[in-house]
Amino acid sequence: MRESVYDVFTRKERGDRLQHVGYVDAFDDETAKVYAWTTYSEEKWFEMCVVKRVNVLPVNRTDGLFVEAQDSSHD
Template identity: 45%
Template sequence: MKYEVFARVNQGDDTIHIGNVTAQSDRLAKVYARNTFNEEDWDRLAVVREDHLLDVEGEAKPTVEVSA
């Protein structure tokens, strides 16, 4: 499973996307993210499962579907 990694340096800063990790569980994803990105001392470091990202706009322009 792919996880997107987000972080911010100081409280009040924007939380920005800094990379991603692949892991088999949420718990492992958190450990991997820390191992990989803890060179900085973040105020907040978080992971989000890729499939939990809800697309608003993507490659295809959204259209209103009218069901028959």
């Protein structure tokens, strides 16, 4: 089953920063949204969004998860 990693970002309430809270595996954007909403349900988030990890572009590091995601997106 071909699934991609989606990173989950949330804002607790108005005026807060958007923060990274975790990630889920999903085969498309729609299911990723549902999985994120039901998995990270610990707070009553003011805002939540998901980003496919390959779309997070590392700026200064040459190692770490986001670099690996770039590498794996080439196959």
